[in-house]
Structures are given as C-alpha cells and as structure tokens.
Amino acid sequence: MFKTVFAAILAASLMSLDLPAAYAEEAPQVEAMPANEGIVVSSIDTAGYTYMELDNGGKKFWIAAPATKVNNGDHIRFVENMRMHNYTSKTLNRTFNEVIFVISTQVKVDEK
Secondary structure (H helix, E strand, O other): OHHHHHHHHHHHHHHHHOOOHHOOOOOOOOOOOOOOEEEEEEEOOOEEEEEEEEOOOOEEEEEEEEOOOOOOEEEEEEEEEEEEEEEEEEEEEEEEEEEEEEEEEEEEEOOO
C-alpha cells in the first residue's frame, strides 16, 4: 500500500510540473533598432534627393536624404535634421503624412 500511495503522490507531483515549458529553449531576443535606423522597404530617386520608406520594428516612415544608392532590405542609419508633416513634394506630385529630412545616411553592415 505504501508503494501505491507513494506512486500516486509522485505521479501527481510530476503532472503538476510543466516539464515541456521548463525544458523549452527561449526564443532568441531580437534587439530593437534605434529610432534613427530602419530597413529600406522602398525608395524613390529625384534630382538631389533619395526618398526612402523605412521599417523599424513594424513602424514605417519616410526619410528624404541627399542622393544615396540604396537597395530594398538595406539597414540604414541616418542623422535627422527636421520633420515635416503633410509635406508635398512638387517633384513627385505626392503628399507625405510625415517625412524626416536627414543630413546623412549610412548603410549599416552586420558584423559577423
């Protein structure tokens, strides 16, 4: 009888443990990007400027930089100059809800 009670207590104890969760590997943590960085989603070249739509952690926004050669998927770091709301580009015949004019940009290279 002692063995039966002990087995029942042991089984109940083991069932109360969440063993799969205890042994599961933690998901890798993705570092958040600083606010002055983003991944190029799209770009538009004009005379003297490159407009880039960037994605930073699901937040998309536009920057306007001195003419820059970029590709979709590039990780861009920029130096902000000023933000303009409801900015209309006469060259593009387009109004942006917000565009960040930047002094310079840099394609960030992953260090491996």
